[in-house]
Amino acid sequence: MTGGGNRDTTKLLMERSVPGRVGAVLPQPDVPAQPLPDPSLLRTELDLPEVSEPEVVQYFTALSQRNFSIDTHFYPLGSCTMKYNPKINDEVSFLPGLAGIHPLQPLESAQGALELLYRLQGFLAEITGLPGVGLSTLAGAHGELAGMLMMRAYHLARGDTNRRQVLIPDSAHGTNPASAAMAGFDVVTVVSDDQGNVDLKALHELVGPNLAGVMITLPSTLGLFDTGIVEVCQTVHQAGGLVYGDGANMNALLGRVKLGALGFDVVHLNLHKTFSTPHGGGGPGAGPVCVADSLIPHLPAPVVTQSSGDGAPVYGLAAPARTIGKLSGFHGNFGVLVRAFTYILTLGGEGLRAISGNAVLNANYLMEALKDTYYLPYDRRCMHEVVFSADWQKARGASGLEIVKRLLDYGFHAPTLYFPLIVHEALMIEPTESETWETLDAFIQALRDIDREVTEDPELVRGAPHTTPVSRLDEATAARQPDLRWRAAG
Ligand SMILES: Cc1ncc(COP(=O)(O)O)c(C=O)c1O
Known part of the structure; x- marks a missing residue:
């Protein structure tokens, strides 16, 4: 399709190869040439295309244009929130002080980056109405696993070892039962009623002393706001369970509903959906978890802390007292967190509500x-x-x-x-x-x-x-x- 004039720029590079054509000229070495230790290590049979630099650029650009993306087409992929990602998010994340930072550098030299993460934790706490936030999880499903491990840690810390059952509506995203099962729970399906809400009668029949909690998506994956949600949360709490909220659909609630106020104990957010950071192909993503006071001690490590020094605040990293441990290498997917922070600051409270x-x-x-x-x-x-x-x-x-x-x-x-x-x-x-x-x-x-x-x-x-x-x-x-x-x- 995307032919360039009378030449097809998508013709495979190998087929465009002309012996002796080069795409890059290497500078003369400024050190003496050294003989190879063993010339037989040089592979002569390796067939590489001999093409010019413009040909390579044209080829890959033409290939990229054969695809659909949010920058080229309307992308109404339900449950994925493929919204426009403003370019200012990228510009900010490319700033040298942010892009060039290393996760192992001394914390004193990374105070600005830590402040950014700390403030992002605050924004997400405000948005969800849940005071504890961990940013280190790298996808929605990763956040779900963190949430379910926290649910388990909570019950075990109270000596409640029989609470193994997690209820999940039949409309749930497949990652929900998978995450609950990975965290060691037995998954029990709750049916939806004819309005698409959790069937409250079925829920009442299922809750009991073995209940660890419920995993519920709001709005549901039917795109519906469950009008019985407060009763769902109360029923589960009365039975001693916790309420996990899959916040992948937060785009519907921003600035209007605080999940913590409805009764949710733990929620994950897909920053790569609601907060306009890139996603697809399994990454790069970020799925922070937001939790009620009761779960703060179990948050995954590290969380970003603020303490007051003599003058300016000092930012650090800490492992919560009864943390479920580390679920990613460092502090999370930093470039993605910077983009979400930028998006939130650009829009402000009114913009998010809009x-x-x-x-x-x-x-x-x-x-x-x-x-x-x-x-x-x-x-x-x-x-x-x-x-x-x-x-x-x-x-x-x-x-x-x-x-x-x-x-x-x-x-x-x-x-x-x-x-x-x-x-x-x-x-x-x-x-x-x-x-x-x-x-x-x-x-x-x-x-x-x-x-x-x-x-x-x-x-x-x-x-x-x-x-x-x-x-x-x-x-x-x-x-x-x-x-x-x-x-x-x-
Ligand atoms: C409702 C819901 N929950 C969880 C997930 C999992 O999120 P992720 O793809 O970031 O792992 C998705 C992803 O599509 C989703 O739509």
Whole structure:
């Protein structure tokens, strides 16, 4: 597709190789040449492309443009909050004093960086209403593991050794049961009611003396605010358990709801979603944990501390009294934490509140515009994302998978598909706050057009995408047995 004039810049570099062409000229050595200890160590059979520097740049730039990204396309991937990442975040994290810092340098020489982390801990405590914050965990799922290990440490410290059961709603992200199981708990599923809330009757029947706690996502992965959440927290507390909050969907609540005030004891935040830091491909991320007073002694190490010296405050690192230990090499993913700090400072309290307002407004706009075209299983006001089902289209011959593939031809990244599992043919759309009205309208039109195509020309939809460099990939084999070697044809 992206041919450069009459030359295809994406032609493999090996195929563009011309003997003797060089891309870089090395300076003359300023030390005497030394003979190699063993010339047989030099491999002569190594086939490397001989190309110019511009060819290399053109090649990789053209390849990068074959992909979808938040800087090139609308990216409504539900549950992932693929919002625009303002470039000022990167500029600040590239400042030499921050980018060049080393985690092992003496703390006296890193006071500015530690102050930044300390203030970020304060911002996140304020946002969640939970006073203790640990920044060192490197992803949402990592934060979940930290939270569950803290839950375990809390019960064990009280001599409560039988509390092994963790309740998790059937709408939960797969990482929730995985994290609870990794921390040694037995996972028990709680069903949702017909409104998408935790079924309170089922919850009451499940709580008992073996209950360690509940893991709950708010808003849920159905994009719904659980209206029974206070009763859920009270029920679990009355039974002696703790409430874990999966805060991956904080984009819907920023500046409006403090999870601590609702009764949550521990929450993780995905900075790489809500706080506009890069993510994808498993990193780089940050999944800080925020906890109530009762869990502060168990936070992962280190936490950043402030003490008052004679004059200016002094920042340090400390291991909480009954810490669950270290879960990452140093203080966390520093460059990502700097970006989130910048984002929060840039927006301020009012700006953060506007984010959740616009994210929820945008999702409701899409929901209202599309609910006559795509089946809406939970027809009530949604939060930051809306979950449709492609059942109506499937009955006419094109599945959810085929519809989202067809969206690529219209220039939109696919929404999340077939999740949450409790919605058949689920299409989970999260527009975020950062897209314009015009973009949302274009997306709505594309989904309406595709619906029409399903009736008029189902083969067109079933064969999509038609305009991308590659069409249907074998994703499982590509992930499990990637073939990354170039071999000469024949
Ligand atoms: C609701 C929810 N919880 C947890 C996670 C896990 O977060 P991470 O991908 O950062 O590990 C996600 C990620 O998509 C999520 O959507």
